[in-house]
Amino acid sequence: MHFSFCSLLIFFGAFLAVAVTTCTCRALGSLDFTELDIDFTELDVGHCDRSEALCSQQDLPSLLAWHRACRRNEEIVKPLLIQTYNGILGHFVDDVEGFLEMLTYYHAVITREAALAFFLRVERAVSVAVIKKEGWGIERELEDKFNLTHLREDNTRSNSAIPMDEHEHCFFLPSGTTIILFVSVTNSLLQPVAARRALMACMNYFNAGSFGCDYPALTLRRVTFKPDIESLTACQEIDLKAHLNVLEGKYGFAAASSDISTLVPVGAATTTPQGTPLPGVLAGLTPCLRTQYLCPRQEHFFGDGGSLVDFFDMSGDTVECVQRDRCAPFGPAAVWRLTGYYEAYSQPWNGYMDSPVCNEVHQ
Template sequence: MCFPFSTLPPLLRVHPEIAGMFADKMDILSLSNWRSTCRINYAHGSSSLRRTLTSRLRAFVPYPLDFIDLVTTRGGIFGGELALSFVLRTGTFRPSILEIYSSNFCYEKLCEAILDDPAIRVRIEKHTFFTSTLFHALHRLVASTLIIHLANGMSIHVIQSYTCSPFAPISRAPCTALSNFVTAYSFGCSHPVLTLSRRALLADKELAYFSPSDSATLDRLLSHEFAMAVSPSAWPEYRRMFENNQLWSPEDCWREKFVCPNQGRFFGDKGSLVGYFDPLGGDEEKCIKYNVAPFGPMVIWRLMTTFECDDGCEYLDEVMDQGVTSIPVLFRKDPFGELHDCISDWFTPTAPLYRHTRRPRAYSM
């Protein structure tokens, strides 16, 4: 894990006093690799990840670390634009709405804890509970929402999942750029190849059920140079070329790159990014013990899209049947280190993150 400082490439031989600033300028993948080079870089890299989250939360709450623990210990996860801002790690993208997702049975306790917190209560201008219609709840998997308007113009939305998994509403996000999560110990991005390139697949089948807040979010993504499309072939590297009546690209489908909108996905598959703030400090073990993402009540889903895969990804999926768009699952780690869910064991492909190894992994691709 630790390499002699003198053997590191010049780019990595950073003076400790400026290592923190250097880390804050890296994208999340580069930072994950950089902090694995030695223990000094590990400490600076882990601190940088924590600063990224707390700096975003400070606009909403006065004590970010306490608030992170409050949300995570009550089964909540951070999502939406805040989680996207954490993944992008750029100062230009700052959310005005803090979205927190909760399961249907943890929602009330989480709302009570937030509203009763003295540090937050003095900042609240007003709050309202909004109950979704059954039609909307079935399509967006959102049962109800606590909307807290803060005195500084910011808002906190606590979203109750329609199922036992807080990730169900995230599986119905307007686009893949919003399929991210952050907890006290872990973070994840479902489509890092697209998201870090400022690209997103649109869940256009749900356009009729988008709220004004969804539309405003998509407008903000477009203003920050995100490119959105229904098909990955909108971008050159995913476009098949026909030459002399033959298919130029050797792949049957871009499911190998995990960008086919019809394939089933979950946090922890080989196309996702999953990491821990302090993997050497036992954050993965804490997630396993307390059922915190990427373990515990999760979801397997496919994008709500009008895209039709010519190679039959919807029919070839080993877990999800045709027409199924979301399945709540319970992910756990067995004594042998393999990832299992309540639906299938050996059918589900597992990422290297879940393989038994003594060397902690910061992320999985």
């Protein structure tokens, strides 16, 4: 039988297409897409609606894997991420785009339960964190532009000897819900985000440009660390249990105390802190989790090897613009460790993280 040169090219092209399709299916299967009832061999990559339907059912790690793969995937995933925060903020303000533009102008970010809702892709409540110098401006605009009623300002704690991490302002919406504004007492925007250091699951943020989760190895698996109850005062214990009830009841979290290694896979972090020995077990004790950025007394900041920080638009111009404007995650950043619930700041900074929230670092 006679084969022309063109026939051989067509045959080779068909073989290559099948090989690429097979490799693609295997790659997608590694992201848990195989749990969906979808035949990837029939998926026409020319139709974005099928890809969007596929991605809409995925968790955040799977979406980010698609998001980083190529520019076309970014165009599919970006609207889904925006849809997630629109669904959260839409319960509180009619003009979500205007609300986010205001946050960008004042270098503010969404944090606390709302940020957790974004990373888990559910819709809940809204808290906002802003730096000290922008606090008055954003308070006024929330009242004037978004017609929110300023209910109260909380600048005190039951233990007056402990410095404030932030000033708390409560705004009332006509729908009966509230927006909480946390104004940092320093130039570090992310200090209020880190203030809930007793619960790793609450240390997240997002704004119109970027999003960050400091403990993705735990949070995205719905696991959180909690301090030993014996180390807390009665008021702190009540506060902690209230937050744990929200995490366990609404989001299905598992809360672990000091022995959290049994809830975390060995390869949770992609990098290892410089100079840290490999984890080991001595006399039946649990292994050190420092190499996985999960040691409760380990120093942390958004951008270290154990955190997840990403951008909705990954183009170079957008990231450079965020960096130039010193918006999160760039600019002054709080450094902390999970040494307790609310501990005194009496010890001076000496490079060894003696206080829960330490001096700022600049990224």
